[in-house]
Amino acid sequence: DPSQLKAFEAAQDQLSGALSRLMVVVERYPDLKADQQFLTLQAQLEGTENRIAVARRDYIEAVRQFNTEIRTFPGVIWSKLLYSDLEAKPTFSAKPGADEAPKVSFQ
Numbered sequence: 277d278p279s280q281l282k283a284f285e286a287a288q289d290q291l292s293g294a295l296s297r298l299m300v301v302v303e304r305y306p307d308l309k310a311d312q313q314f315l316t317l318q319a320q321l322e323g324t325e326n327r328i329a330v331a332r333r334d335y336i337e338a339v340r341q342f343n344t345e346i347r348t349f350p351g352v353i354w355s356k357l358l359y360s361d362l363e364a365k366p367t368f369s370a371k372p373g374a375d376e377a378p379k380v381s382f383q
Contacts, residue, residue, distance in 0.1 A: 278366065288328065288374070295321070332368060339365045 343364045345351035355362045 281366075281368065285370070291324070291328075332370075336368050339367050343367075 346355040346362055346364060
């Protein structure tokens with residue numbers, strides 16, 4: 277669904293902005309780096325970035341399989357017979373540079 281895809285991209289943009297603000301806070305408070313809770317936060321951020329990457333990869337693969345199925349034999353026949361208005365789904369197109377996680381320096 278294009279609206280859900282746009283919402284997902286907006287959420288990723290918000291995450292990038294939050295990470296940027298967090299970097300500024302860390303630079304202002306150097307003793308924060310040694311706190312165990314902050315180390316836990318770092319691990320959670322890494323896990324979140326990994327889950328986003330996995331979800332994006334899974335979505336791209338599912339759309340590729342769907343589009344291939346409705347365009348090739350025998351899937352094209354079934355899609356025309358059962359779902360006359362079925363169209364290919366748009367693939368995920370991220371902004372340039374979005375494939376890299378935001379650089380956060382905890383120094």
